[in-house]
Amino acid sequence: MSHSVNEPTLWVPGRELPSGAVHGKESLGRYLARLRELAGQPTWDAMARAAFPQAKVPGRRPRGVNSIRNWCAGRHAPADPDALARLVRYLAKRAGLADPQALAAQFRQALAALDRTPPAQPQLTPIRLGTRLPGLTGREDLIGQIAHRLAAAPLAPAIVALTGIAGVGKTSAAVEYAHRYRHGYQLVWQIPADGPGALWSGFAQLANILGVRDRAGRDSTDPVLQVHTALATRPGRWLVIIDGVPEAAAIRHVIPPVGDGHVIVTSQHPLWPDEQALPVPVLDAATAARYLTAATKDPDAGAARALAEELGGLPLALEQAAAYIRAAGESIGGYLALFRDQDARAALLAESGGTAYGKGVAAVWLVAFEHLARHEPSAVTLLRLLSCYAPDAIPYRDLLAEPAGPGAQSRALAGNPFELNNAIIALRRYSLLQQPADGLTSVHRLVQAVTLGQLTDGERAQWKAEAAELMERRNAACVSVI
Numbered sequence: 001m002s003h004s005v006n007e008p009t010l011w012v013p014g015r016e017l018p019s020g021a022v023h024g025k026e027s028l029g030r031y032l033a034r035l036r037e038l039a040g041q042p043t044w045d046a047m048a049r050a051a052f053p054q055a056k057v058p059g060r061r062p063r064g065v066n067s068i069r070n071w072c073a074g075r076h077a078p079a080d081p082d083a084l085a086r087l088v089r090y091l092a093k094r095a096g097l098a099d100p101q102a103l104a105a106q107f108r109q110a111l112a113a114l115d116r117t118p119p120a121q122p123q124l125t126p127i128r129l130g131t132r133l134p135g136l137t138g139r140e141d142l143i144g145q146i147a148h149r150l151a152a153a154p155l156a157p158a159i160v161a162l163t164g165i166a167g168v169g170k171t172s173a174a175v176e177y178a179h180r181y182r183h184g185y186q187l188v189w190q191i192p193a194d195g196p197g198a199l200w201s202g203f204a205q206l207a208n209i210l211g212v213r214d215r216a217g218r219d220s221t222d223p224v225l226q227v228h229t230a231l232a233t234r235p236g237r238w239l240v241i242i243d244g245v246p247e248a249a250a251i252r253h254v255i256p257p258v259g260d261g262h263v264i265v266t267s268q269h270p271l272w273p274d275e276q277a278l279p280v281p282v283l284d285a286a287t288a289a290r291y292l293t294a295a296t297k298d299p300d301a302g303a304a305r306a307l308a309e310e311l312g313g314l315p316l317a318l319e320q321a322a323a324y325i326r327a328a329g330e331s332i333g334g335y336l337a338l339f340r341d342q343d344a345r346a347a348l349l350a351e352s353g354g355t356a357y358g359k360g361v362a363a364v365w366l367v368a369f370e371h372l373a374r375h376e377p378s379a380v381t382l383l384r385l386l387s388c389y390a391p392d393a394i395p396y397r398d399l400l401a402e403p404a405g406p407g408a409q410s411r412a413l414a415g416n417p418f419e420l421n422n423a424i425i426a427l428r429r430y431s432l433l434q435q436p437a438d439g440l441t442s443v444h445r446l447v448q449a450v451t452l453g454q455l456t457d458g459e460r461a462q463w464k465a466e467a468a469e470l471m472e473r474r475n476a477a478c479v480s481v482i
């Protein structure tokens, strides 16, 4: 047991009081109880009368009996040092100790030295967070950038928006960051944002946990406001992840405006303020190949590298391929051979078993394709056309500068920059295109594969012919039709 200046020792010469230091009300209680024993166990009433003489009312039970029982049991430290001193003097006299006055002074000192602040309650850190991805590969740079951006942001709360196509690994990166850095936060809360209902209930749960919402569900106050109010003044840093946001405008009102906190948003929509946007890249070929060999236990590094390139380093597609390879007892090389066949490729991309997502790339992007087909048909036209070229640096503006012939499928776009821009904007909303610059853009090769996979052989042939014709017309020697 270590002694310090804050832990005075009580002793009674010639008597065996418990030795050691007074650590708190419990140990003070043990001393008092022992002293009472030495004094021949006087009644509680007698002790109370000794400690609180002024409260004596003839014929009534003395005041303070409960307090004294509590002191001796170590449940409470005496609030009144004079009463404690009187009690100690009384007991010491009855026990026949040499210097009751001195002992009372020691007890007084011990009481004064007790730390009266209540023992710190273990601070609960509310957490709602997806599980960490066991096979997460790479991403050291990205996680480091998230940490740096959040720590260095000039405004509070700090906001980072992870952007990129569905399946590129935005959520996984946000969750990994949160796990790694959770010790720096007193609250970590992940809110799904893929619909107004999800946002509302995510905020309502958080408001419940923060104690600002009626748990019975009768509270009709906007939970977003409740959470904002609570976070604004909450001590300790918090982290809120708003996951799967369609676009900045959709959640402007839900981002906590004030407080010592960090916000990570994930979104397919790339248009966020520059200070906030952090595009999530695909995995580089070496990292993707490492993932494939580890996830499939097939050590064929050459095939893994080739497949990683075919899949364009897209995490969801890599995971989907690894799941298929394991389930089918296939090798990476075998999968690669299948994948290079146009028909088998579409079927493989449509496979949905075995991913943490529960879906494969074709199914995940279907939502976007269907929405575009309904609301922005010319975006679908543009995507089909761009899917016929080699994926990088397609000079789309040049290709579509002139009006097309009457039978052309791209006639809505050709020679119509306004419509072309609308199509670009619509595709960008889902990160289905790279940010265009100088009339060039790139399409992820799997987006191309899935787009072409949705067509019949005849349609595909027609699109390819049209793509070739546009290319010839513009004499765009740098592009090749795939």
Ligand SMILES: Nc1ncnc2c1ncn2[C@@H]1O[C@H](COP(=O)(O)OP(=O)(O)O)[C@@H](O)[C@H]1O
Binding pocket: 133, 135, 136, 137, 138, 139, 164, 165, 166, 167, 168, 169, 170, 171, 172, 173, 266, 291, 315, 316, 317, 319, 355, 356, 357, 358
């Ligand atoms: N770095 C990575 N290594 C291995 N698998 C990954 C990695 N990032 C993502 N995944 C897997 O890819 C899939 C898509 O990732 P997710 O983070 O959900 O993408 P997003 O949020 O961008 O749509 C998930 O099923 C996940 O398990």
Ligand SMILES: [Mg+2]
Binding pocket: 170, 171, 172, 243, 244, 266
């Ligand atoms: Mg996600």
